[in-house]
Structures are given as structure tokens and as C-alpha cells.
Amino acid sequence: xxxxxxxxxxxxxxxxxxxxxxxxxxxxxxxxxxxxxxxxxxxxxxxxxxxxxxxxxxxxxxxxxxxxxxxxxxxxxxxxxxxxxxxxxxxxxxxxxxxxxxxxxxxxxxxxxxxxxxxxxxxxxxxxxxxxxx
Ligand code: TYD
Numbered sequence: 001x002x003x004x005x006x007x008x009x010x011x012x013x014x015x016x017x018x019x020x021x022x023x024x025x026x027x028x029x030x031x032x033x034x035x036x037x038x039x040x041x042x043x044x045x046x047x048x049x050x051x052x053x054x055x056x057x058x059x060x061x062x063x064x065x066x067x068x069x070x071x072x073x074x075x076x077x078x079x080x081x082x083x084x085x086x087x088x089x090x091x092x093x094x095x096x097x098x099x100x101x102x103x104x105x106x107x108x109x110x111x112x113x114x115x116x117x118x119x120x121x122x123x124x125x126x127x128x129x130x131x132x133x134x
Contacts, residue, residue: 003070003077003094007058007087020084022058022110029089030056030112037062037108041101048097051121052090056112060087064105071095073131081107093134095127 007027013019024032038047048069059068065082072094080100081088090096090109098107113119121127 003072003075004068004079005089005091006079007089009060009085009087011085018084020060020062022060022087028058028110032110033113034111034115035108036111037106038098038101039106041066041105041107043101043103045101046097046099047101049095049122049124051095051127052092053119053121054092054113055116055119056092057090057109058087059090059107059109060084062106062108064102065100066098066102066105066107067100069097069099071097073128093127093131095121095124 009020009022009027011018011020022028024030041047059081061081062084065080067078067080068088069076069078079088121130
């Protein structure tokens with residue numbers, strides 16, 4: 001199965017412009033407890049470089065674009081997030097990195113739990129060890 005699991009968001013709106021809706025337990029498959037967004041990412045900077053033990057997230061570039069890399073410890077896959085209609089699921093135990101942020105990129109992330117540093121796996125070799133144990 002592909003590591004890149006996209007959610008095609010419906011584009012509502014009319015001649016005034018677009019509208020995209022994200023609803024917990026509907027087109028987002030979990031209850032949303034936290035929302036955060038990345039803006040003004042310095043050109044050439046990459047972010048992420050971690051996995052979560054339990055957290056489920058979904059991310060979408062509401063403006064601009066970035067490249068998301070998903071890695072399960074065996075395989076790496078990348079996808080360009082370049083549309084406010086194209087969300088990506090970030091499940092637990094997937095190492096993820098964000099690269100190639102455009103200047104206007106606003107990356108919106110929805111999560112099913114509050115921020116908890118102990119849920120992070122920040123070292124790639126720790127991630128590989130944990131994947132091997134599963
Ligand atoms: P971090 O997760 O390292 O950013 P990224 O993976 O996108 O590069 O988060 C950067 C800092 O912000 C870090 O000190 C943790 C803090 N932070 C919070 O306090 N709450 C949050 O919800 C998030 C996502 C990060």
C-alpha cells in the first residue's frame with residue numbers, strides 16, 4: 001500500500017471564491033483536538049524529521065506548496081502538496097519530512113491530540129529500531 005494517503009477535499013464556493021471544509025469524524029477521520037500551521041518558512045528550510053508514536057494528523061497546504069516525504073523505515077515516498085483540496089494523512093509511526101516550502105506556503109495541520117513531546121520520535125535510528133520491533 002502506498003505510504004501517501006491523500007484525502008480529496010471538496011471545493012465549495014462560488015463566483016466569490018473557494019471554500020474548503022474540514023470536519024472532525026467526517027472528512028477528517030478523527031476528532032480534532034489541535035490545529036497548527038506553518039507559515040513564513042525560511043527558503044531552503046526543511047521541517048518535520050520525526051514520527052509520532054500514537055498521534056494521527058492530516059495536513060494540507062491552504063496556500064502555496066511543499067513536498068511531503070513519508071517513510072515507514074523500509075520505503076520512502078514523496079508527494080507535492082500544491083492544492084488546498086489535497087490533504088495528506090500522517091498516521092502514527094511514519095517518519096515524515098517537509099521540503100521545498102514555497103514562499104507563500106501555509107501548511108495547516110489537524111491532530112487528534114494535544115501537543116505531547118513524549119509522543120515524538122525525533123531520531124531516525126530510534127525510529128528504525130522501533131519499526132524493527134513491531
Ligand atoms: P516541531 O514539531 O519540532 O516542528 P516541525 O516538526 O514542524 O519542524 O515543533 C517546533 C517547536 O514548537 C517545538 O519546540 C515544539 C513546539 N510545538 C508546540 O509547542 N506545540 C505544538 O503543537 C507543536 C506542533 C510544536
